[in-house]
Amino acid sequence: MTDPYSPIARLLHHRTQGRRKGEPIALPIVASSTFDQPGDPDGTHFYGRNGNPTVEEVEAELGILEDAQCVLFPSGMAAIASVFSGHLRPGDRVLVHSDGYYNARALLAAQFEPMGVRMETVATADFASADFTGVKLALIETPSNPGLDVCDIAAVAGRAKAAGTILVADNTTATPLCQRPLDLGADVSIMADTKAMAGHSDILAGHVASRNPALIEPVKNWRRLAGALVSPFDAYLLHRGLETLELRVGRANSNALAIATALSGDPRVSGLRYPGLAGDPAHAIARRQMKGYGPIVSFCLKDRATSEAFIARHPLLAAATSFGGVHSSAECRIRWGDAVPEGFIRMACGIEPVGDLVAATLAALDAG
Numbered sequence: 001m002t003d004p005y006s007p008i009a010r011l012l013h014h015r016t017q018g019r020r021k022g023e024p025i026a027l028p029i030v031a032s033s034t035f036d037q038p039g040d041p042d043g044t045h046f047y048g049r050n051g052n053p054t055v056e057e058v059e060a061e062l063g064i065l066e067d068a069q070c071v072l073f074p075s076g077m078a079a080i081a082s083v084f085s086g087h088l089r090p091g092d093r094v095l096v097h098s099d100g101y102y103n104a105r106a107l108l109a110a111q112f113e114p115m116g117v118r119m120e121t122v123a124t125a126d127f128a129s130a131d132f133t134g135v136k137l138a139l140i141e142t143p144s145n146p147g148l149d150v151c152d153i154a155a156v157a158g159r160a161k162a163a164g165t166i167l168v169a170d171n172t173t174a175t176p177l178c179q180r181p182l183d184l185g186a187d188v189s190i191m192a193d194t195k196a197m198a199g200h201s202d203i204l205a206g207h208v209a210s211r212n213p214a215l216i217e218p219v220k221n222w223r224r225l226a227g228a229l230v231s232p233f234d235a236y237l238l239h240r241g242l243e244t245l246e247l248r249v250g251r252a253n254s255n256a257l258a259i260a261t262a263l264s265g266d267p268r269v270s271g272l273r274y275p276g277l278a279g280d281p282a283h284a285i286a287r288r289q290m291k292g293y294g295p296i297v298s299f300c301l302k303d304r305a306t307s308e309a310f311i312a313r314h315p316l317l318a319a320a321t322s323f324g325g326v327h328s329s330a331e332c333r334i335r336w337g338d339a340v341p342e343g344f345i346r347m348a349c350g351i352e353p354v355g356d357l358v359a360a361t362l363a364a365l366d367a368g
């Protein structure tokens with residue numbers, strides 16, 4: 001089934017056409033490390049590190065969302081590691097966001113710089129004017145996390161292409177429903193499926209998507225050789241999350257916009273960022289390239305103690321890291337050493353009814 005149906009309709013029904021009478025409607029979990037394979041290999045399954053039917057079904061679903069070939073990993077970082085490992089060699093220069101997910105930089109510093117890869121960092125908001133000359137690979141993250149700056153993916157992709165740079169976009173904050181980096185010219189899209197894609201804070205997973213076989217092949221090869229395979233059970237939970245992705249993302253995004261709107265102009269709140277707010281510095285670019293603005297709202301209260309107390313007394317906020325789950329959560333990012341003010345809160349909206357979430361947030365502020 002292809003056009004005219006939406007990716008979500010095709011995802012939900014991608015097994016419908018080929019299904020025979022008596023076969024299960026729900027995706028079977030094939031828990032087997034080895035497969036019947038007498039004689040010479042014939043291209044069918046033979047060992048779990050080389051392929052698992054459940055994992056392949058979920059990769060097909062991700063492929064429908066991304067309109068690209070997808071390779072699934074047991075975490076977002078394993079997906080990022082596969083791209084670095086598959087494509088970076090000694091002497092290569094890599095440009096990476098200075099304000100996005102910090103473990104991407106930590107991985108380059110720990111494993112790749114000692115092997116002769118040169119890392120340079122660029123703020124997300126400056127990527128569209130960065131110099132890509134001689135750069136092998138660039139990693140952008142837009143909206144960035146936790147600061148929620150954005151960069152113009154099409155503009156960055158134009159410069160990267162001209163310089164022969166592989167442009168990799170971490171699309172975790174947006175999801176492929178709200179932003180399609182590959183349509184905008186990125187070569188590779190990466191997701192931490194741990195977040196909104198799986199969506200229930202119960203597994204880690206990640207994937208790499210690309211329309212260029214020459215870029216995806218080394219990623220697949222690395223996965224097979226390094227053994228970074230997701231289990232069929234976790235793949236199933238990701239599949240289960242994907243089936244409700246549109247509903248959850250829609251609610252979480254509208255919750256985030258409602259929270260940002262309720263907080264904007266409040267004298268107790270400073271540094272409010274949400275790319276969906278008309279007054280946000282990122283809004284003009286975000287509106288051009290995004291269909292929804294994600295679940296995360298960032299803002300500051302007076303100081304760390306005030307922010308911790310706000311989170312503690314808010315009845316609908318789990319005091320937890322991560323985002324994209326069904327439960328709203330929040331944390332003071334200073335605790336991880338992010339370059340943010342003491343009172344900086346990253347609030348990740350879940351799927352609670354919007355009226356409850358806004359009322360509880362304002363009540364928690366009022367009680368401060």
Ligand SMILES: *Cc1c(COP(=O)(O)O)cnc(C)c1O
Pocket residue numbers: 074075076077078101141145170172173192193194195204205206
């Ligand atoms: C969480 C996250 C990752 C890493 O994903 P894990 O599944 O935790 O390894 C990468 N990028 C972004 C933007 C993230 O939020």
